[in-house]
Structure formats: structure tokens, C-alpha cells
Amino acid sequence: MLKIFHLSLLLLGALFATAARAESVLFLNPGSTQEAFWLSYSQFMQAAARDLGIELQILYAQRQPELTIAQARLALQGPNRPDYLMFVNEQYVAPQILRLAENSGVKLFMVNAALTPNQQALVGERPDRIGSLVPNDEEGGYLMMKELIRLHPPVAANEEIELLAFSGLKITPSAQLREHGMQRALAEHPQVRLRQMVYSGWMQQRAYEQARQLFSRYPKVSLVWSANDEMAFGAMRAFAETGKTPGKDALFSAVNTSPAALQAVIDGRLSALVGGHFTLGGWALVELHDYQQGVDLNQYGGRDRQIPLLQLIDKHHARQMLAMGNTPNYGVSFRKLSAKGRPSSYRYPFTLQTLMH
Template identity: 75%
Template structure:
């Protein structure tokens, strides 16, 4: 009887073929579990993974590149290797990760910050590097300051509008690009004077401590540009403590779609909010899953792509995004975005419009 059962089981297996196995993906997040952006980023990836049937694991490194590299080493050279590794060139760790991946059999995909031109020339072509998705960071920094200036009353004759700027880390590509965008907008508005730009490391407490001194040093500042929401909140706290009202006495801006930032936009405390790039990891999973299905990614917009996700978010959009964050699937059918079986003219519709259909 037992022999008959095993014969039947073998026949059944042969008829149906091997059981499909979900591809495993490890995402190395450069942030921490206390950072709203990287938490929402992972949540969107989780929604995509659940929809696509991907086995997703996320590891955080709390802004410590040495921890990112230790995680990469374990994943790429340890006994339990993922099929795909998704990572960020935060603090320019990509060359070390690519060296660790050599011969590992793990396929690589980069998000948010990809290889610099100098790194590309040194590293050359890597067949295991499937591609990358980044966003329009330079344009995001530009749009943010342009909108701040648009909302500000015109400068009186012979007067200037004073600006403070809070950036992330000097060795973070996204911070550098957002600063470039800010300087491009400044060049178009000679009536705006940048009093000082400081590096707050993306951290609220550090921005708060810096802002306490800066608002005393520059009491006439009425525009505050911040490269993320955490630093904006630190600066807003310091401004409130010296008697100012954010959104009234000075206009503040931020990047990100955290619930706190969205609520601050709805309430009017944040005058300008730019966001949308928390979706990059989820969109990357669509491409990774397509590669697993045999799709040639280069046929549908190129292996390395920049998506204009960063855009100015108004109060109505902020309310819609706030409501959406209570849903675990973001009301996006990720499977329908696949390029599988589509003509070469098909382009992945990765945008805020897809999210807010």
C-alpha cells in the first residue's frame, strides 16, 4: 500500500512538474526602523511583494555603512543566499557590495542612488547588476524652493528674502542632488539670499540643535528649505520655541510622504511638501519579478532609469495619501504593471498617478 502511494505521488509530481518557488529578495535599507521614510518605503515594498508572490526580507542598517556591508557579506557569501539583492549606493557603498557579490550567483538591483560615473568607469560592466531605479532628486530640490518662493510675499524694494537650508549627509547622492536643485532655483531668484546651509544628517534632533542657533543668528529668515521631513520638523520645533509660527511667520518645506509630513501639509504648518519616491522599492520589485519571468528589462525603458516621482503635493493630494496609508495594499495591482507578454513599446507606468488613480 505504501509503495503504491509513493508511486502515485511520483506520477502526480511528474505530471504537474516541480512546484513553483517564490523568488527570494533581500532589501538592505540604509535607514532605521525609527525613520518614517524608510519604514513607509518598506511597507510599500511589502505590499508589492505580497501581490507578486515574492519572499521579501528587509534589513536596516541605521545609517551605518559598515553594518550595510556586514549584512551584504552575510547575504552574498553566507549559506543562505537570496535570489536577488536590492540596495542603495548610500554613502557610496556600492563598489564594495559589487565586489562581495562577485561569483555569488545573486542578482543585484539598485534603488534611490546608483553608481556614480566615476564608479561605473572603474567597475565596468557587471552582468549580475540587472539595473537601477532612481528618482528626480535634483528637480525635487528645485521644485521645493520654487514653490516656497512662489508662496512668499514679494520682497520690498531694496530688501531680500532670507533662506536657511538643512541638507542630509555630504556623502549621500540624493542630498547632493537636492542641493543642486536648490541652487538652480536660487540662481533664478536674486531677491532670495541663502544665509546658511547646514548638514543635519537627515536627523530631527540635529536639525533642531542647529536651527536653535541659526534662528538667533538670522532672525529675519522667512524661508526654510529641508531635504527631508525629519530635519524640517526639527527646524520647525526650534522656530516655534523662539516665538515663530511655521506656515505663517516663516514658510517651511520638506521631502517625504510620512503621515506626520502629510498631516503637517494638511494643517498648513508645512507650506511645501515634495514626495513620491517612497514607492521606488515597490516598483523595483515589479522589475525584479519580471526578470524572474524572463522579461528583458532593457526592452521597456532601459536597465537604468530615472523616474520623475518627486512632485509638489497639495493639501488635497496629502489627504488622499494619508487615507491610502491606512490600506495595506495601497490599492495598487502590482501584477497588472508587469511587462510580461507586452510589446517592446510598453513602458512601466511607475508614477504618482498610478498610486493615486
């Protein structure tokens, strides 16, 4: 891991030493190159950067927040600084990065998880923090739970529907928000009983090991809610080992539009899937490019925005999205989405529909 770390820091120095005068953006990706979600996220960003003429560099932290902070320190205090640093408030690293950024001359943009209200109060307003873009995580967790309940066969008035839930990391804002959404849906359906929620750290193997114990402890479970696709696959594998069929004997849900998750929707193994937030980094680059050209983001929907990217993906959407993987630039002209020269009523069309035209 140390080798990867040193190599990533060397690459960072090399890239910005030779960068042309297109604006340079460094994205600190909190995930790993083994995770379908963070890979697809990077690929969408790279498509946007190509179209917009942005010099983009992406470093992975392999889910180690201390590595994100080390990468940020070098980027913000080293000799070859990017024009913009884009990062996620994963495991609440943002305040440390903001401290490192003081007087660096680098502009900051947060994606996926922005400052919490408490952090915002402590940090205050800063001229170098130009904006943030986050998805509707709470609504995503809610939509997924509601869809599972909707699809469950009716039960007698005095019967319970038993549920298991697999969440990510306790200290990740997106996991917490998705859980809140699930709990909001459960409050509307008292017949559904959450038997247990576990934290699987977003990992398939961890969820599999936990699910093996949970399915033997709660043999009547017929709904399984998971905050990402990897954990859903781990739970489904454990369920199949009990001799039962995912999608028939119990309904499973997931977040993320990885090819495997889309295929599982088409096959009927996954009953409820929400996704679309892999596009966030690419949309953020459209805003950064506009900012670079003097566009006032406050005029076009505000510099700190939540956008409803997480939506239910049905079989039709899943087929469309699998086909989209082979389309150059996902069929999107990122330059055409610019707010430059538009009336102040213009709103960036950052939705999955923009991809599915």
C-alpha cells in the first residue's frame, strides 16, 4: 500500500509540472480501483474532462482517509499545485483539507458529501471554497425501501414482514442519510419489522459473512435493504447458500448502477435498485469549467446544491444503461450544458435523463 501511496504522489508532481494552461483539476477519489462504483465515477469524469478540455488527475485513497489527507497535503502545499481540488467529505476529512488549503491559491469543490452543518459552522465562509454538489441520499434510501415494500406479496393484518439492512460505514454521511431514508419509509409501514441493521463497510465479503449468520438467526426474513451493490451481492450469495432464491423467496435492494447490478435487475434477482450518482463528478466539472470562465454559480441554482440523481432503475432503464457503456462520452455534450451566456432562469440539467435522451 505504501508503494501505491508513493507512486501516486510522484505521479501527482509529474502531472502538474507538465500541465498545459487548460485548468487543472485533481480529484481525490476516496474509493479503490477495485470498486465498480468509483471506477464508473472516474470514467464519467474523464469523459467530461475530455469534452471540456480540462486537465484532470485522479488519485485513489483505497478507502483510507489518512491517504486522502496525505494526497491533499502534497497537492495543496507542494510545488505543483492544481487550479482546483475536488474531494469528498468521506469519513469527515473535509475540515482537515480546508485547513491544509489555507493560502494555497487552490480552489476547492466538494462532491457526494459536503460539510455537515456543524462543520460548516466551525469553518465559516471561505473564498477558496467555490461550491459543492451532492446527491439525494436520504431520498434514495427511502425510494429503495418503499419499492421493496410495494413489491412484497400482501400479508395478513396481524403478520409482520421481516427485514434485514446492510449499511456502509457509520461515519460516512451518505450511509447515514440512506439509513434515515429507510427509517422514514419504515415509519410509514409499521407491519415491516427491521430485525437487525449491520455495518458492512461497503464490502461484499463482509456483508456475506454477516449475512450467513443473520439468515440463520432470522429465517423468516423476506426483505433485504443494502446501501450499495457490493453489500447486496454479499447478502444474496449467503441467501442462495441457504437454498433459497433472491428475488423470489426474499426481495433485495441496492444502490449503484454497476453492470452487475443492472444485470441483476434484468434477471430479477435485484428487486429495487437506485442509482445515477456516478455522474456527480462529471457534472461538477461542468460547473468548475463555467466558474473558470467567470460564470457566477449563485445565479444558476446556487453554489451548494443537492440534485435528485438517485432514482429507481427498472428493467427498461437497466437495459438502456448497460448499452450506454459502449457510447463515446455517454452520448453527452458536456460543453452544451454550460450556463455561460444563459438567462439566470437556466438550471443545469444534471439528471440521468440527460444520458438517456
